[in-house]
Amino acid sequence: MSASKSSRRKPGRPKETDSTDLRDRILDAAELEFADHGYSGARMRDIAARAGVNPALIGYYNGSKGELFEEVIRRKGARIAAARHANLDALLARTPAPRVREIVRAYLQPQWDMKESGPLGAAFVRLQARLHAEPEARALRLRREIYDPTAKRYITVLAAALPHLSLEEVSLRMAFLVGTYLFMLNDLGRLSDLSDGQVTTLEKEALLDHLQRFLAAGLRAE
Amino acid sequence: MSASKSSRRKPGRPKETDSTDLRDRILDAAELEFADHGYSGARMRDIAARAGVNPALIGYYNGSKGELFEEVIRRKGARIAAARHANLDALLARTPAPRVREIVRAYLQPQWDMKESGPLGAAFVRLQARLHAEPEARALRLRREIYDPTAKRYITVLAAALPHLSLEEVSLRMAFLVGTYLFMLNDLGRLSDLSDGQVTTLEKEALLDHLQRFLAAGLRAE
DNA sequence: GTCCTAATTAGACACCTGTTTAATTATTTG
DNA sequence: CAAATAATTAAACAGGTGTCTAATTAGGAC
Structure with missing residues (x-):
C-alpha cells in the first residue's frame, strides 16, 4: 500500500x-x-x-514540511478515490444503467464514512475543504492528481444517465456536487446557527439521504 | 458608509x-x-x-494583522449582505410569494457581480471560500456576524416557497446552496480539466443560469 | 514666517520559523 | 561479546515574522 x-x-x-x-x-x-x-x-x-x-x-x-503535507493529502486522498472507484464498479456490475441518485450515493459514501470514522476522518474532510479553497499551484496539482481521474469517470457515467445534458453541462454539475458535499460535510456543525438551535431533529443518516436527494434533483434539473 | x-x-x-x-x-x-x-x-x-x-x-x-484581516472581510462582506437584502426587498415588493428560482437568483447575483467586477472582486470570492473552510474561532465568528442574518431571512422566504419541507430541512438546503456557489465561483477556472479542455461552449451568463437551475431543482427536491 | 500636529520613514526589536548538525542511545548483525 | 548501523535527541542555525520606536518630512493654522 x-x-x-x-x-x-x-x-x-x-x-x-x-x-x-x-x-x-x-x-x-x-x-x-x-x-x-x-x-x-x-x-x-x-x-x-x-x-x-x-x-x-x-x-x-x-x-520537508511541503513533502509532509503532500504525503498527508495523498495517503487518504488515494483511499477515498479507490473507494469511489470500487463503489462505481460494484454499481455498474449490478445495473448497467444506474440511476442518478445511485451514482451520487456511490460518490458520496466514502467521504461520509471517513467523516464518521472519528476525529481523524473529520479532520481530513476539513483539510480537503481547505485544499479546494487553495489557489496555489501545488495544491491545484495535488487536487488534479488525486481527484480528477475519479471525477472524470463519474462524469462519464452521469452523462449516460442524463441524456438531455451535454458533457460540459454534466461536468459543470459535477463541480457543483463536489462543492456542495465538501462544504456540507465541513460546515455541518454550524447549521444549528441558521435554524435557531435545533438540527437534532434530523438524524445523521438522514442527512446523507437529504444531501443525496438534493444533489440528484439538481443534477437532473431542466 | x-x-x-x-x-x-x-x-x-x-x-x-x-x-x-x-x-x-x-x-x-x-x-x-x-x-x-x-x-x-x-x-x-x-x-x-x-x-x-x-x-x-x-x-x-x-x-494589527488580525484587525486588518477582519476589516478586509467586513468591508466587502457587508456590501454583499446589503445587496442580498436589497434584492430580496425588491423581489418581495414585486411578488408577495416569489418562486424558488427567483429567490436563488436574488441571493446569487451580488456575489456573481462582484466576481465579474474585476480581479479584486474575484479575489474576495476566493477569500470567502477560504473563510468558510476555516474552523478557527475568529473566522467562525466573522462568518456568523456577516452572513447569518441574511441567510436566515432567505431561509424564511424559502420555507414559504417550499411548504413540503420543515424549517430544518430548508436550513440544511440553504447550507448546500452556499457551499455550491462558493465552490463553483471559486473553482470555476478548473472546470476545463474535467471536461477535457472545453468549457468555452458555455457563455459566462449561461453559467449563472445553470447554477440557478441546479440549485432551484435541488431545493425543490422530494 | 513659526508652531503644532498628522503622515511617513528607516531601522531595530524580540520572537518564531523550518531545518540541520553533531552527539547519544538503541537495535541489529556478525 | 563487539561493530556497525538505525533511531533519537538537544541545541543551534540562518532567516523570516509582526510590530514598535524614534526620527523626519509634509501641511495647515495662526
Missing part, C-alpha cells in the same frame, strides 16, 4: 519497507494540525508535540 | 472621518494577499509592497 519513496536523510535513514508506526503517528498529527491551521498556519513543532516526538524526527521520516 | 472605529496609535493618528485613500489602497492590497495565501500565509511586508507603502503604515491605518 504505502509506497513511501520519501526521506533521503544522510546518516541514518529509516528502512524503506516497513512503516515504523512512528511515521504514521507523525502523519496523523500533521493531518490534524494542517486541518486546523492550514499549511502556513501549522507549525512543525506543534505537529511534533502532538505526535509526541522530537521535531527533528519529522524531517527524518517525512522530509 | 465606512465607520472605521479602528486604529488607536499613540503619537499621530489618522483623522477618524475621511478614508485617506491610502487606507483603501492598503485594504485592497491586503485583500489580494489574503486571498492568494490565506491569513497565516500572507506577509505584512508583501501587503505593504503591493500597496506601495511603508510596512509601518499598515499598523498606522489598520491596526
Whole structure:
C-alpha cells in the first residue's frame, strides 16, 4: 500500500519497507494540525508535540514540511478515490444503467464514512475543504492528481444517465456536487446557527439521504 | 458608509472621518494577499509592497494583522449582505410569494457581480471560500456576524416557497446552496480539466443560469 | 514666517520559523 | 561479546515574522 519513496536523510535513514508506526503517528498529527491551521498556519513543532516526538524526527521520516503535507493529502486522498472507484464498479456490475441518485450515493459514501470514522476522518474532510479553497499551484496539482481521474469517470457515467445534458453541462454539475458535499460535510456543525438551535431533529443518516436527494434533483434539473 | 472605529496609535493618528485613500489602497492590497495565501500565509511586508507603502503604515491605518484581516472581510462582506437584502426587498415588493428560482437568483447575483467586477472582486470570492473552510474561532465568528442574518431571512422566504419541507430541512438546503456557489465561483477556472479542455461552449451568463437551475431543482427536491 | 500636529520613514526589536548538525542511545548483525 | 548501523535527541542555525520606536518630512493654522 504505502509506497513511501520519501526521506533521503544522510546518516541514518529509516528502512524503506516497513512503516515504523512512528511515521504514521507523525502523519496523523500533521493531518490534524494542517486541518486546523492550514499549511502556513501549522507549525512543525506543534505537529511534533502532538505526535509526541522530537521535531527533528519529522524531517527524518517525512522530509520537508511541503513533502509532509503532500504525503498527508495523498495517503487518504488515494483511499477515498479507490473507494469511489470500487463503489462505481460494484454499481455498474449490478445495473448497467444506474440511476442518478445511485451514482451520487456511490460518490458520496466514502467521504461520509471517513467523516464518521472519528476525529481523524473529520479532520481530513476539513483539510480537503481547505485544499479546494487553495489557489496555489501545488495544491491545484495535488487536487488534479488525486481527484480528477475519479471525477472524470463519474462524469462519464452521469452523462449516460442524463441524456438531455451535454458533457460540459454534466461536468459543470459535477463541480457543483463536489462543492456542495465538501462544504456540507465541513460546515455541518454550524447549521444549528441558521435554524435557531435545533438540527437534532434530523438524524445523521438522514442527512446523507437529504444531501443525496438534493444533489440528484439538481443534477437532473431542466 | 465606512465607520472605521479602528486604529488607536499613540503619537499621530489618522483623522477618524475621511478614508485617506491610502487606507483603501492598503485594504485592497491586503485583500489580494489574503486571498492568494490565506491569513497565516500572507506577509505584512508583501501587503505593504503591493500597496506601495511603508510596512509601518499598515499598523498606522489598520491596526494589527488580525484587525486588518477582519476589516478586509467586513468591508466587502457587508456590501454583499446589503445587496442580498436589497434584492430580496425588491423581489418581495414585486411578488408577495416569489418562486424558488427567483429567490436563488436574488441571493446569487451580488456575489456573481462582484466576481465579474474585476480581479479584486474575484479575489474576495476566493477569500470567502477560504473563510468558510476555516474552523478557527475568529473566522467562525466573522462568518456568523456577516452572513447569518441574511441567510436566515432567505431561509424564511424559502420555507414559504417550499411548504413540503420543515424549517430544518430548508436550513440544511440553504447550507448546500452556499457551499455550491462558493465552490463553483471559486473553482470555476478548473472546470476545463474535467471536461477535457472545453468549457468555452458555455457563455459566462449561461453559467449563472445553470447554477440557478441546479440549485432551484435541488431545493425543490422530494 | 513659526508652531503644532498628522503622515511617513528607516531601522531595530524580540520572537518564531523550518531545518540541520553533531552527539547519544538503541537495535541489529556478525 | 563487539561493530556497525538505525533511531533519537538537544541545541543551534540562518532567516523570516509582526510590530514598535524614534526620527523626519509634509501641511495647515495662526
